[in-house]
Amino acid sequence: MAEETESTKTEPLKTAEEEFKKLEITEEEESELKLETSDHVTFMVEASIAMKFGAVQQYLEVSPAASASATAIPLHNVASRELILILEYYRMHDWVDAGERDLKEFDERFLKDLNYEELKELLLAANYLNVEKLFNFLTKSIANIIRNKDVEFVRTFFGIDNDYTPEEEAAYREENAWAGVKFV
């Protein structure tokens, strides 16, 4: 069938070929990139979203071939659990029809579904991936969590060992007390 068309009707075929090329171009625009997380799970991700990740951009600058080939772009410090969350966040925020109120509700729910450990893991992943919007959202959220909390809460939250001796800590607090600097 194809051969027949080729020999008899060259003109329409040309158009069809052009059409096909056009189609290819549009497909290329919506192309996907293969990402591999630290636990060796591969994800096919819309290029429009993957290219928001600074780490992916950087990788493609060094080895541009990876965008076309089947090789996966390795994300050494991001586990599949985090990547799923990051993609969920970016797909929502990338969605053209999402209104301001939708995004606010989404963000609140997104945050509520994370425990503190997951939140910190996600922050490290966002930092590694170099995704600005999510990074700012997470750091701001963490600031809100520790705001007005007592010293022990914040130590536990960040897993800080207090390496001050009690005397040192007392003296240091004393030193700063004049300015009213204290933990509530």
Added chain:
Amino acid sequence: MADRISSIPDALLCHILSFLPTKAAVATSFLSRRWKTLWRTVPVLDFNQETYSRSKFDNSVYTFILSRDFDQPLQRFCLRSSFGTDPAKVNVWLAAATQRKLEHLDLSLDCSIVLFSSVLQCKTLTVFKLSNVHFSLKSCSVDLRRLKILHLSSVTFFQDKDFADLLSGSFNLEDLEVTDLYFDNYADGTKFIRLPKLVSVHVFTREFLLEAANNVQFLRINWMDDRGLGLIPEFENLTHLKFSSYIQQPLVLDLIKHCPKLQNLVIYKQENIELFGEDPEGDSQPVPLCISLHLKECTFKNYGGSKGEFGFLKYVMQNARNLRTMTVVSNNRVDEGRKLAMLRNLSLCRRCSPICKLSFE
């Protein structure tokens, strides 16, 4: 996992601390030895006088400014004071802050101040928010060439020329908000330059001439009185208009005629102000192009269903060929029965655009 968490890099912790007021950031130095100096590299200083005892505020600000790591840039400096801080001290603090590549300055001062050149010629500044201040430039020239965002709220200028000079020196401005602006004096021949890069303007004051803003895409106006009227420029690029007015003129339709590319119109109707004049249908003038061709979204808030209001909405729906949504939010003093009648009247209007949705809240 615990190991990984305790390895949150300092830069990242600093970013978290940058969202806290400086006092809280300093307090994290009690957490452990590692945290003792962390706050010193946070690129933000944020002081709110209300959270300090009155006698200690000034010294705290000095101390924290001096204790910061001097090599670290200071991106944002925020100072809110409500007891009338000594302006001389404020200028000293600002001189220190602006030397650290300051980008964002947010001042609410409750005092009268002559700002020094350290601020007015700060070449790194991109955002400047100023409120509750009586402000004069004396003869200091302004060079804020990187300033993109300027928000003024409850600011009284010594004279209108000070404001004009501030704008002239901020010639790359993109976003301007002006709320409750006052001038003590008016100089002869004060001229406002046009700001070529201005994209968004929000005006809630009587003291602003729209001529300076004729390039904008986004405009929000709360019209206070008729000063500056008769001077409505052609808003060639305006696509989004939010409009509210406390005076009878100009009529909404007259304003829209100056916005040939308007796509999104929001009207907030003030009580007892009729903005719509005679029935526009009776008007023999042609329908403005922006309504017939460009208008995609129209929102009417505080709708009371008067003849003029209804006439206007009917006119828009009948003539806007590309309207997608007409959103009407009724005045909350209107009872349910009346609301139903309003909705019925509106939904019976012929809609020229086949895809227009009417929503009534």
